[in-house]
Amino acid sequence: MWHIAKRELYDNLNSLRFALAIVLLIGLMLTNAVVHLHEHPKRIQVYSDGVTEYQNHLTASADESLYRLAQKGPGDLYKKPSALRFCAEGSETDLPGQAIGGLLRWSTDRLESSWILAYPPVDTSLGNLRPDVTLVDWSFIIGYVLSLIALLFTFDSISGERERGTLRLILANAIPRHTVLIGKFLGALISLNIPFTLAILMNLLVISTSSDVHLNAEAWGRLSIIFFIALLYTCLFLALGLLVSARVQRSAVSLVILLLVWVSLVVFMPGTLAAIAGDAASPKATHGFYERSWQLHNELRDQYRSRWRQARGDSRKKIEVDGAYVSKDAEQQAHLHEERLKQQISQVNRARAITRMSPVTIVQHLFESFAGTGFERHLQFLENVKVYAREYREFVLDTDKADPESLHIIGVRAGMSQKPVSPEAVPKFEDTLNFSKDFNTAAIDLLLLTLFFVVLLSGAYLAFVRVEV
């Protein structure tokens, strides 16, 4: 078996495709590294500016009074950029980088709206006239380019030998067929991995020597997982190449079939499936969102009009009604925002589930999970934000309870503690990544990928066993 693998390897090392693969992969990986080194400090800058602004906002409110904290909210909460974004861009440019914690929706002479969490859409794409392209990240290089190269390495590995008549020669020796197949598979895998590993090492070398990007131990662990996923993925395409090559008499036909399969699986399936899945969902309900929001607000005001009239003259009762009104309004509006977000997310989730039929999407999802980018990561961020919002609200309530002078009516200036709060005491938002959570979301994708591989390899085995020489 090793003999066959070695023979296969020597064959490949001298070929044109090996040289071209080296040039192409190294070129792509170096571009990726250089672009990342250029872009990453900028992203870090934006993030740290955002965090500073958030802290200033918080301090300013805390210095004023507890009421200000309860009314204004914590300010904009920023998503921490991942240091491994060069592995998977994960459409981060199409995802918002922050959540709005505190939005002044209305104010009257007496009352101000209480803060709610709001989720901004990405506004950069609206004014963007630049041509739309896939960014060169690892998931592109591996998902698209490496898979194509894997097919080019295997399309003639069996049919080519049969054409030249050397297959008969090999099988004349006392070697079982499965050994031949595995030998060929290993040979192709090793010869493909030489340029790939070389390119990845150069990429990491460039990235790790720079002072702008710090990769800690966890990041290296994630990178090695990503590398093994890439290996599994190339194995899948090598198996596919062997399968078709064993079934088909001529290598030219084998290549045509493989190319067409590759084009449909890798290039078209993700987009088409996403469009089909996205279409099935009905985003209609979100239409007229702001109109609905104002309508709810006005209805609530009309409801409270009579209660205000009743409370006239009784200042304590008036404050209570005001507080109920402000809290009810915030609750209603927050609910509206949550609902819209939930609808949008469920539409995207459905589309993402269906696009999993394509191996390239699986690999992209896996890369995103382990690189800490993409949609799953965004959901994690939103989860973090929600947890923080709860913590913040509880802090406000507890601090208010601790003040004996306060009437404990949240949402109204007259009903709350007027004392300034120490900024250090206010809970701070820190966006974190959770490795075990990433692993859980990735588990199904990993299983699917392995399943694809096993099916294709056993298919190749069956095809090769039954082939007539």
Place this chain on the structure above:
Amino acid sequence: MLTTLIRRELLDNLMTFRFAAAVFITLLLVVTNTVVLIKDYERRLAGYNDAVKMHQRQLQETKTYSAGEVYVDRPPNPLSIFNVGFDKRPGNEVKVSHGYVPSLWDADRHGSDNPFMNIFTSMDIVFIFEVVLSLLALVFAYDALAGEHERGTLRLVLTNPVRRGHILLAKYISAMLCLLVPLLMSLLFAVILLTNSAAISLNMHDFLRIGGIIFASVAYLSVFYLIGMLISAAMRRTSTALMLSMFIWGFLVLVYPNVTLAVIRRLEAPQARTASAFNQIEQIWEAFDRARKHFLATDAFPGEDWGLELRGGGSRHAYLWDDPRTLLYTYESVMNFETLGEEDEPKIPHAQNHFRFLGRLVTDTANQTWLIRKPALEDIFVKPAKVESAWLKLSPIGLYDAATQAWAGTDMLGARDFFNAVRQYRRQVINYLYDKDVFGSREWFSADKGAPDWSRFPQFSFQRVDTSINAKRALPDVSLLLMINGVLFIIIFLIFIKSEV
């Protein structure tokens, strides 16, 4: 002689597996995607219609002119099914007001769109052609000369008194005829599906535009066939020719467009340009604010309250509003009174006088800032985009994309046509406001003596540009594609003439 050669080549090609596979895969991809794309278009059209209705209703319900928010919506382009281009990306609703000159960067999205769905790549028919047709062209071409050379049939053919140029021409014509079959068949199916959809009505001009797209597709196909033929002529062995063609395809289609932009993107828009333009605009609005306050301080009515202490039932607000990122700066004042008290009656002539002055001043200031804002927006947003698309055009795929976008009307200029029309409409609106002295009318701020008659208000309508303009925009890219064809053919001819059999 030429016809004999063509017939021979044609039969050779038609009976192959790759021809059947080419027809099958192109049809499959184009038909499934067209069905999906038509559905997507119908959904966007429904969203547009909803938005138009909603905006009209909201306007009708508004009680005063100053509170009236005139929104204009951008209809989706039915030819975006062929090349989506910029049809989905810029905002599709924009507010028209005298307070600022609307541009692409002030537009917003319809409420029915899900911004998260942008994380998925959107398909269109031209994208399928870009990837599949180029691949098929290379698969047809790699053994055109090298194969005959290997089998020794080339020597056989050349023993007959045929000119080498004729052999080349025959091969080219027959292969192109074969490749046209999947192209035209799939387009035919796509057009049939389009005409069967109730939401899409194509007129004569649209068919002309589709014709332009087909022509560009043929030119693109031919470029890739000739690239394949060039490799085949230069290489002695089919396997080498095949490998080289595949890598060149991968480079031109997958790698080049993405890598170039990754490198070019480093040229970011200068921050200083944004800052200085915004500074200038800010100063103009500050001067406006001084003039406004001066008017209030010196007019016959005492006090500096912009609302002239009107105490009606309703709402009012006024503020200066800015967005430094898109250089937007505007003054908005809304007064929405349903009733006015007795004591307000003497103030009303003053209020009318004030709002007449203010309306004109705001309009003039907005027009004045546009003179600064327009070139700045060009520099900040449009220029880098133009540089990037110029770089993309170094690959035939970029040329093809640009040409089909221009034909479909979804290119950058097409996207900006809408906003030109919106600015035109704004001028109409302002003329109407001036002619009817709306700024100085009682309905501007109060509905106590009748609401405004919105049915008389100018209506917006948007027509896509003429086909001849589409043709003019597509011409440079199409002619470049044709030139590449010519150059490639001459090179192949020279190589083939000199080659030994």
